[in-house]
Amino acid sequence: xxxxxxxxxxxxxxxxxxxxxxxxxxxxxxxxxxxxxxxxxxxxxxxxxxxxxxxxxxxxxxxxxxxxxxxxxxxxxxxxxxxxxxxxxxxxxxxxxxxxxxxxxxxxxxxxxxxxxxxxxxxxxxxxxxxxxxxxxxxxxxxxxxxxxxxxxxxxxxxxxxxxxxxxxxxxxxxxxxxxxxxxxxxxxxxxxxxxxxxxxxxxxxxxxxxxxxxxxxxxxxxxxxxx
Amino acid sequence: xxxxxxxxxxxxxxxxxxxxxxxxxxxxxxxxxxxxxxxxxxxxxxxxxxxxxxxxxxxxxxxxxxxxxxxxxxxxxxxxxxxxxxxxxxxxxxxxxxxxxxxxxxxxxxxxxxxxxxxxxxxxxxxxxxxxxxxxxxxxxxxxxxxxxxxxxxxxxxxxxxxxxxxxxxxxxxxxxxxxxxxxxxxxxxxxxxxxxxxxxxxxxxxxxxxxxxxxxxxxxxxxxxxxxxxxxxxxxxxxxxxxxxxxxxxxxxxxxxxxxxxxxxxxxxxxxxxxxxxxxxxxxxxxxxxxxxxxxxxxxxxxxxxxxxxxxxxxxxxxxxxxxxxxxxxxxxxxxxxxxxxxxxxxxxxxxxxxxxxxxxxxxxxxxxxxxxxxxxxxxxxxxxxxxxxxxxxxxxxxxxxxxxxxxxxxxxxxxxxxxxxxxxxxxxxxxxxx
Ligand code: SF4
Numbered sequence: 001x002x003x004x005x006x007x008x009x010x011x012x013x014x015x016x017x018x019x020x021x022x023x024x025x026x027x028x029x030x031x032x033x034x035x036x037x038x039x040x041x042x043x044x045x046x047x048x049x050x051x052x053x054x055x056x057x058x059x060x061x062x063x064x065x066x067x068x069x070x071x072x073x074x075x076x077x078x079x080x081x082x083x084x085x086x087x088x089x090x091x092x093x094x095x096x097x098x099x100x101x102x103x104x105x106x107x108x109x110x111x112x113x114x115x116x117x118x119x120x121x122x123x124x125x126x127x128x129x130x131x132x133x134x135x136x137x138x139x140x141x142x143x144x145x146x147x148x149x150x151x152x153x154x155x156x157x158x159x160x161x162x163x164x165x166x167x168x169x170x171x172x173x174x175x176x177x178x179x180x181x182x183x184x185x186x187x188x189x190x191x192x193x194x195x196x197x198x199x200x201x202x203x204x205x206x207x208x209x210x211x212x213x214x215x216x217x218x219x220x221x222x223x224x225x226x227x228x
Numbered sequence: 229x230x231x232x233x234x235x236x237x238x239x240x241x242x243x244x245x246x247x248x249x250x251x252x253x254x255x256x257x258x259x260x261x262x263x264x265x266x267x268x269x270x271x272x273x274x275x276x277x278x279x280x281x282x283x284x285x286x287x288x289x290x291x292x293x294x295x296x297x298x299x300x301x302x303x304x305x306x307x308x309x310x311x312x313x314x315x316x317x318x319x320x321x322x323x324x325x326x327x328x329x330x331x332x333x334x335x336x337x338x339x340x341x342x343x344x345x346x347x348x349x350x351x352x353x354x355x356x357x358x359x360x361x362x363x364x365x366x367x368x369x370x371x372x373x374x375x376x377x378x379x380x381x382x383x384x385x386x387x388x389x390x391x392x393x394x395x396x397x398x399x400x401x402x403x404x405x406x407x408x409x410x411x412x413x414x415x416x417x418x419x420x421x422x423x424x425x426x427x428x429x430x431x432x433x434x435x436x437x438x439x440x441x442x443x444x445x446x447x448x449x450x451x452x453x454x455x456x457x458x459x460x461x462x463x464x465x466x467x468x469x470x471x472x473x474x475x476x477x478x479x480x481x482x483x484x485x486x487x488x489x490x491x492x493x494x495x496x497x498x499x500x501x502x503x504x505x506x507x508x509x510x511x512x513x514x515x516x517x518x519x520x521x522x523x524x525x526x527x528x529x530x531x532x533x534x535x536x537x538x539x540x541x542x543x544x545x546x547x548x549x550x551x552x553x554x555x556x557x558x559x560x561x562x563x564x565x566x567x568x569x570x571x572x573x574x575x576x577x578x579x580x581x582x583x584x585x586x587x588x589x590x591x592x593x594x595x596x597x598x599x600x601x602x603x604x605x606x607x608x609x610x611x612x613x614x615x616x617x618x619x620x621x622x623x624x625x626x627x628x629x630x631x632x633x634x635x636x637x638x639x640x641x642x643x644x645x646x647x648x649x650x651x652x653x654x655x656x657x658x659x660x661x662x663x664x
Contacts, residue, residue, distance in 0.1 A: 015444045040437045045374055045445030061428075061441040065374035080428035083441075084372055099428040103369040105413070121427040122369060124413040141423065143413045160421075162414055218418035219401050220256060 002026070005034040011042055022048030036062075038078065043071050049088070063090040066107060082109045085126055098135070101128045104145065110199040117154065120147045123164055129199035139166050140176065148195050150203050158211050162218075166211040167192050169203060178217040184210045247490075257491060259400070261579025261589065263391055263484040263527065263549055268499040270482070270527060271536040273646030274639045275655065278625040286624040293620040294630040297544050299521045300382060300451020300474040303443070307451055307474075308360055308382050310544065311340025312616045313631060314534055316608075317479075317525050317548035318364045318384065318455075320346025322408040322420075323486030323579065324552075326353055328588045330601040331555055333357025335608025339616070344384060344546070347397060347422050348411045350376040357605075362453065365442065367396065368422035370412040374445055383442055384453040385435070385473075387426075387464075390483025390500070390526040392492040393457025397422030400487055400580050405591040432467035439472045453477050458503030458526065459496070465510035469520050477546065478507045480526025484549035486589060487580030500526040500537075502649035508541030517541060531618020538619070539634035540650060547615075554611035555604045556586040562598065 002021075004014045014033060031052045036042055040059035043052050046069035054062060054073045063071035064083040072091045073081070079097045082090035085104040092100075095113035102118065104126025111119075114132035118140060125144045133151030140156070142164035152170035159176020166179075167188070175181070184206075192205035236242065250258060279285040286293060300307035316336045321329050323346060334357050336343045342360035349371020355361055363380030365372065377383060388394065401417045409416040429438045439452050454468040455477035468476050480500025485493065504524050511517040524537045525546035537545050549557070560573040565585035569578045579589035587598030623631045626638045640655040641647035647654040648661040658664065 011444065012448070016447060019447060041441040041444040044441055045378075047374065060434075060437045064441055065377075065445055067374065079434070079437075080441075083428050084369060084374070086374060102428040103372060105373070118427065122423065124369070140427075141421070162418075218415070220259075220419055 001030045001032055002028055003032050003034060006037065006039060006042070007035040011039050014042065015044060018043060018046055018050065018052070022046065022050070036073075036075070040078070043069075046071070046088070057094070066090055076113075077111075081111075082107075082126075085109060095132070096130075100130075101126050104128070106145075108195075108198055110201070112201075114151065120145075120164070123147065127195055127198075129195050129201060131199075131201050133170065136173075137176070139164060139179075142166070146191065146195060148192055148199075148208070150201060158213075160217060161211075161213045163213060165191070167208040168211065169208045172209075172211070175211065178214050179211055180214040182210045182212045184208065257489045259487050259489055259580055260493070260577045261484065261486050262493070262577035263482045264494050265577075266494050268481065269501050269643065269645045269649055270499065271501060271533045273501070273643045274536050274641050274650055274652065276535070276539075276622055276626055276638055277640060279627040283627045285627050286629060288621060288624055291624065292629055293624050295616055295620060297521070297632070299453075299523070299544065302474045302520055303448065303472065304382075304451040304474050305447070305449045306381075308342060308362075310342060310360070312612065313538060313542075313544040313619075314339075314528075314612055314615055315341050315362075315523065315544055315546045316343040316551050317483075317546040318344035318346045318362070318386070319548055319552075320348045320486070321351045321354065322346075322348045322404075322411070322591070323589055325584075325587065325590050325596045325599070326351065327596050327599045327601045327604065328552070328555060329354045330357045331599065331604025332551060332608055333361075334601070334605035335551075335554075335612065336360075338605065338609040339612040341612065342381065345376075345380075347371075348408065349373060350379065351411075355379060364455075366422065367424065367426045368412075368420075369427070370414075370420070370422070377442070377446055377450075380450060382451040382453060382475075383446070384455050384477060385438065385442070386455045387435075387468075388457035388459075388479075389455065389485065390457045390479030390481050390497055391485035392488045393459045393481075393497045394424060395488060395492045395496070396424035397485070397488060400582070408591060432471050435468070436471040451475055453523070455479060457481075457483070457496075458498045458500065461498065461503045461506040462510045465507045465522075466514060469511065469514055469516050473520060475521040475523060475543075476507060476511075477523045477525065478503050479546075480504075480524070482527025483525055484552075485579075499649070500524060500528070501646060504537055504540040504542055505649065505651050511541070518543065531615045531620075532622060534615055534619040535622040535631065535634055536639065538623075538631050539638050540636055543632070551608060551611070552588050554607050555588050555599060556607075557584075557588055559586060562586060 036056045038059045044064045047067040049068045057075035059078040061080045067086045070089045076094035077092045085107045087107040091110040096111045096115040098116045100115045101109040103122045112131040117135035119134040119138040129148045136154035139158045143162040149168045153172045155173040156176035158179030337359040343358040344362040362382045451474040453475040454473040458480045481497030521543040524542040562585040584590040
């Protein structure tokens with residue numbers, strides 16, 4: 001285990017070490033980052049299958065643009081955790097602030113607690129599993145991937161959604177423009193089951209409801225004027 | 229009929245009547261490409277005071293007049309060295325075809341300057357063609373990949389653009405081929421909206437953290453630009469500097485777009501002329517002029533425009549529409565195809581249709597063939613060379629051995645508006661309206 005202590009090192013040095021090690025020959029792939037104290041941009045831009053544990057609360061953009069690595073935040077995460085993740089896993093054991101997994105292209109993001117507004121905004125292929133609830137405008141303009149919410153979803157859920165798939169176990173305060181409830185077929189139950197398993201969350205996949213795009217706003221039409 | 233008695237209305241000229249009637253029949257705003265068509269005060273309203281007795285000029289072809297500029301001297305480990313102060317503005321693959329992107333890349337590289345990606349990410353051809361490539365980081369994040377960030381020579385965080393400050397973009401379904409759809413992770417044929425603001429930050433304090441993130445990902449190597457559409461330019465410049473930008477890109481309202489609502493193009497933003505001055509004032513107030521580089525775009529067409537922007541304090545300019553015109557945009561060829569679009573050479577703004585008659589803003593392989601990338605590169609190179617020569621000529625005439633030595637004192641204005649906006653005296657007077 002490599003220990004990087006942010007009380008003794010700057011964020012810059014921690015990230016540089018992770019980037020250098022990815023390109024180098026360090027055979028120990030385990031890292032722990034101590035004393036994050038809400039600092040921003042911790043463990044960003046990783047592109048190697050490291051296992052990185054941040055022991056404490058992280059600020060903005062922790063684990064952003066991750067490729068291949070597994071980043072665990074033992075605490076809460078600030079705005080834009082796992083932003084634009086490409087692959088690998090980012091796991092928040094506490095709560096996440098706004099725009100969690102924003103624009104994520106791939107990989108898995110797990111938030112054990114609640115996620116705030118705009119969770120999964122513009123998601124482009126990432127899978128997101130939230131153990132708690134998500135705030136308003138979550139999955140806004142969501143293009144691709146899956147968002148599983150074990151709690152409730154706030155207002156305007158899935159507004160202007162494209163092809164992402166949304167699953168909610170609790171209530172949805174309101175659906176956004178062009179987002180509709182869809183039939184939960186067996187393959188969707190299986191999909192949710194797989195995602196919950198990967199996230200390590202114990203919940204009944206059959207209890208979820210599915211939401212997606214009505215595909216009515218895909219092209220500008222006069223009939224849609226009320227939505228614009 | 230007595231023609232003298234037939235009078236057009238100034239309030240309702242024919243194009244306004246036509247637009248009212250189009251709106252009445254379609255019930256939606258008009259979306260089009262290109263930039264503002266209305267007349268605004270421009271660099272044309274300024275002239276240089278060539279040297280004579282009070283100052284002496286440099287010999288036109290013999291005495292040195294340097295044009296190089298370094299962008300990213302504030303924080304980046306690897307600043308960009310440009311041989312000329314003229315860059316190619318961000319235009320997406322998708323809005324433009326691959327041949328056009330390649331032509332721009334090779335043409336700019338031949339002159340030692342940079343090109344810029346656009347929405348949808350970086351294509352391999354574009355990276356190969358451009359020796360210096362600026363990677364745009366846009367609200368939509370279509371095609372945004374960290375490997376591409378790492379491959380770029382600089383990163384431009386786009387907070388807005390001159391054609392549509394405050395508005396998002398639109399790539400209409402007719403232009404979405406399989407490749408474009410795949411790059412943007414969206415189905416083919418749908419209208420692709422680009423969001424008007426970033427999904428994970430709002431405001432200058434967040435921008436500072438966003439810039440820190442981008443620097444951390446790229447190990448502080450790349451210059452980070454912040455691009456805004458010209459509106460509250462002084463404040464925006466100051467806030468971008470405070471947020472840690474290496475360079476500021478100010479795009480005036482004449483700046484072009486591949487497609488947006490006409491009301492944005494014509495009715496939002498301020499012209500490039502006052503925007504340059506405001507940005508320079510902001511930089512000077514912060515003691516950051518020349519420390520944070522200023523790149524200006526929006527309606528730059530000639531070496532005179534370049535020289536005037538530099539004289540007002542810009543470090544470089546960026547050209548979009550004019551570089552497309554170098555590739556034959558609006559050229560009087562394939563006229564029947566312009567007519568089929570309901571327009572003619574010189575008035576075309578139909579980039580949004582995907583049916584560009586000269587093969588630039590299209591994904592149609594047949595139309596694309598009309599733009600030979602090699603010939604196109606040569607034309608871009610020639611055009612950039614001409615702009616550079618013109619700019620140097622004007623600088624030498626003002627006695628300057630580097631184009632950056634041009635200064636506002638070298639110019640006067642021909643109109644009161646331009647004098648007030650550029651803060652230079654009205655020609656033949658000491659008067660700067662609003663200032664003296
Ligand atoms: S000629 Fe092509 S690039 Fe030029 S305005 Fe028309 S469609 Fe756009």
